[in-house]
Amino acid sequence: MEAQLKNDLVNVFKSKLSSQMLLNLDTCSRCGLCTEACHAYASIPLVKYAPAYRAEVVRRIYKRSFTAQGKFAPVMGEAKEITDAALMELKEAAFSCTGCRRCMVYCPFGIDTQQIMSIAKLLLVAAQAEPETLSMLADMSVSKGENIDAFKEGFLSGIKRLEDQMIQTWRDEAGEDPIPTDVVGADLLYVALAGAHSIIPSARIFNAAGEKWSLSFFEAVNFGAFVGDPTKTKLILDRIVNEAKRLRVKEVCICECGTAVRVAKQLKGAPFKVVSLTEVHARYIRQGRIRLKKLPGSYTYHDPCQIARNGGVYDEPRYILSHLVNDFREMSPDPKYNWCCGGGGGLVAMGDETLDFRMQSAKVKADQVRGSGADVVVTACENCHTQLSDLNKHYGLGKEVRFLSSLVADALLPEPQEARG
Amino acid sequence: MATLYYLILVPMVYLAVAVFVLGTIWRIGRLLAAPSAPPPPPIYPLRKPAWLFAVGDALLLPTVLRHNFRLWLALALFHLGLLALLLGHLELIAEFKILQVVPHGIFLGHGFVGLAVILCLIYFLCRRMVSPTKELSVPEDYLLLVLFLFTALFGAQMDWARTWYDYSSMGVDEYRAYLSSLIALKPNIEGVTSAGHSFMLVGHIFFANLLIMAFPFTKLMHAIFTFAMNKFRRG
Ligand code: SF4
């Protein structure tokens, strides 16, 4: 590696050294308690998948460049220079971690391996060694934000097609404007994913609840966060923030995408509230704005890590399911300890490139799903849904994998007119 | 030999204390001076008041208790033992009425606390020799355990040696005279260098000095950082 690049990478590393990051890097006692917490290690017991080992890959570089011990007695902490080989190790560590933060629940100090992995990802971006697929997807999202007019026409004609589908299926409920866009003064801006499955059921529920809503021009998923590039993460998020401000909405509702929910909820000082779709649906039921019929069969719920453990949305999905089904079976006795599906952190977005690893590293998840004994696995995250569907096929689990929102849409009863505003 | 004893018992002690204090201040200062980034989300569900739960997490190690009882037991014994030994050492400087609320002989624990600490340290060392902790460990981890072990071995054995072998020529009064002379910056090592088992005190202090100097530059800082870390996790 050239001296200039090495120097640049050390400076990039330095830019991540906030007080909290220093604590994450300086506190680990290498007790190994977190080892069992990681689904990757629990499924493939190789030490390179232990959270503390992943963190050590970053920590060794940190020690060499930023600590007295690493400078004067590098052998003590196995401190290392940044080299091409170190970059390869960083890549393996960072892109086999889904950022689920289950290890953080085990650690006596609460060391955040995901945060430490964000350094690894940033170094890879700076060395142009990040996964190309993610980088390309992030660039596309950014450029869409920069040239919205070029995309608008195609987007609106896509929406028109979806509206036709809605009118065919729910002639009575679709209303005059089944999928409103660009509504200045709307109460709620819904940020969906590209694809009918993320728009049609939600539109049906918003309309049934009498919501004054508008569909965002942008998709929720933040590839910048997956690839670990804070600049792109912000640019992608800013597109939504600017649209919400322009439309003067009170609430931005993020679709079933864990990372998008997490990134948006971290916004500070925005003139609107950020909520997940699941929270909005629970609210509609609580306020009597939608009514649901019970669905047959047995159901279990997979808590998406970014929405539950890292976002606090535990009760709402269970509240919704209590109105949807009679036979609900918890997947994990304590949802905080639910196994990650193994698809987060950009792994699912990388598609077939990661399929083999995703299937192997999530064996414990497959066992957990099988152990639930339910016929239907419900979740509220696109990544989790894809990964659970892949696991279902790979391990022959014989389950049906459903989005929570699509179940709600299927179970909608004609709305109580008096509850509409 | 007398010069070596002097160097370990006087200048090295002052050096160790200076390195410890300045090093710890530097480490904390570095943290405070670092830019603050928007904090990542805490781990949900939240419990209030967060700071109280964070202190509980730092002192009682509930996550270790939940996932590895044997390790928790060893950690609890080790840390409580250390605390008792620290208090015991305070009583070697002077009499503290508050420490005699429960009347006890000096030195606290009659060597059994030291023994418990030693057994825990042996357990920690053995644990580090087994996968996966073995692969996670770095030389620093072993070095610190060995320093602790030697410090504790020389310290605990010194107390026993005094009682078993009747080395009555060096006891609490001599320790007090030595330690208070250090504090008064008028070092006097006479009483602690003439006994038959003085070499054990010198060994104990030598390893303790190394440990104290290592504190700010190693993972031992977790003793301080754990509170802030756990607060971040609790939100
Ligand atoms: S549990 Fe925490 S302190 Fe222990 S090895 Fe893992 S990250 Fe380090």
Ligand code: SF4
């Ligand atoms: S964040 Fe999740 S995937 Fe990453 S190391 Fe921790 S437990 Fe493993």
